[in-house]
Amino acid sequence: MGGVKAVHLLTLGWERLPKAWSIDGWDPSDITVEPVPGVLVEVDGGFVLLDTGFNSALIKDPALYKRFHGNNENIAAILPDGIDEPLLESLDILGLSSDDVIAVVVSHLHNDHAGGLKHFTAGQPIYVQQLELEYGMSEHPGPERNGFFQIDYNDPSLNFVKVNGHESESEVSVVPGISVIPTFGHTPGHQSVIVEFAESSGGAGFVFAFDAGDLRENFTNEWAIGGTIDCDPALTIRHIRRLKALARERGLILVPGHDPVLWPRLTSALDSVANHFPVGLTTDALFSD
Numbered sequence: 001m002g003g004v005k006a007v008h009l010l011t012l013g014w015e016r017l018p019k020a021w022s023i024d025g026w027d028p029s030d031i032t033v034e035p036v037p038g039v040l041v042e043v044d045g046g047f048v049l050l051d052t053g054f055n056s057a058l059i060k061d062p063a064l065y066k067r068f069h070g071n072n073e074n075i076a077a078i079l080p081d082g083i084d085e086p087l088l089e090s091l092d093i094l095g096l097s098s099d100d101v102i103a104v105v106v107s108h109l110h111n112d113h114a115g116g117l118k119h120f121t122a123g124q125p126i127y128v129q130q131l132e133l134e135y136g137m138s139e140h141p142g143p144e145r146n147g148f149f150q151i152d153y154n155d156p157s158l159n160f161v162k163v164n165g166h167e168s169e170s171e172v173s174v175v176p177g178i179s180v181i182p183t184f185g186h187t188p189g190h191q192s193v194i195v196e197f198a199e200s201s202g203g204a205g206f207v208f209a210f211d212a213g214d215l216r217e218n219f220t221n222e223w224a225i226g227g228t229i230d231c232d233p234a235l236t237i238r239h240i241r242r243l244k245a246l247a248r249e250r251g252l253i254l255v256p257g258h259d260p261v262l263w264p265r266l267t268s269a270l271d272s273v274a275n276h277f278p279v280g281l282t283t284d285a286l287f288s289d
């Protein structure tokens with residue numbers, strides 16, 4: 001018994017950046033604005049959060065913005081209008097607080113995904129790939145030049161649970177209905193997340209690619225992602241195909257990590273069905289023009 005009961009998509013901010021970060025070889029002068037995703041998954045006994053958004057303090061304080069985000073000159077970090085702590089506000093709208101989160105899964109430790117870890121304590125396990133944590137903790141300032149801010153995650157009070165997906169590249173269940181699958185390339189230990197509703201809640205679910213494929217075109221055209229660390233972008237196509245196949249085989253909806261059209265579209269589709277699986281919705285329908 002048990003498993004996933006509901007899924008809420010949270011939009012924790014925005015990034016203005018060259019689309020070439022998302023698609024390898026794209027015209028570097030083409031600038032786009034992409035949503036920063038969080039996913040709140042209701043399970044027996046509480047909620048599991050997938051990714052945490054920005055560390056808002058590093059955006060609101062001009063000196064800290066310059067110190068951290070100033071190094072990534074061509075990516076602008078943007079909080080939702082008038083909102084100080086997007087993660088807490090999103091939880092609050094649902095009548096929840098960070099105490100209702102029983103576990104966190106981080107796809108990777110980039111600042112737009114790990115910046116909200118500050119809201120969690122030792123009682124809340126944080127699932128991350130071992131390789132990702134090793135890279136993130138490795139010699140300063142290499143990772144920071146690649147968008148990892150140690151201030152977000154190098155904290156002894158955080159309870160990281162390391163998933164070892166390097167050898168087998170296999171799927172690992174973290175809680176019933178939620179499993180992670182290594183999709184290394186964007187970062188050394190990136191993982192995507194599979195969320196399957198309990199049969200008692202209607203079944204089916206999602207494959208959240210996160211940054212294994214930011215945009216619809218990464219999947220429809222099987223175009224390599226642009227931003228990688230120590231990895232030939234062309235190698236990321238293998239994971240794109242793998243996630244597509246997995247979603248197809250299990251009847252799950254594939255969700256790109258930062259798509260400016262699909263993310264809001266799926267958010268409203270979920271809203272309209274009380275955050276259950278939108279029966280009849282398919283990846284093809286979601287991806288349609």
Ligand SMILES: [Zn+2]
Pocket residue numbers: 108110186211
């Ligand atoms: Zn990233």
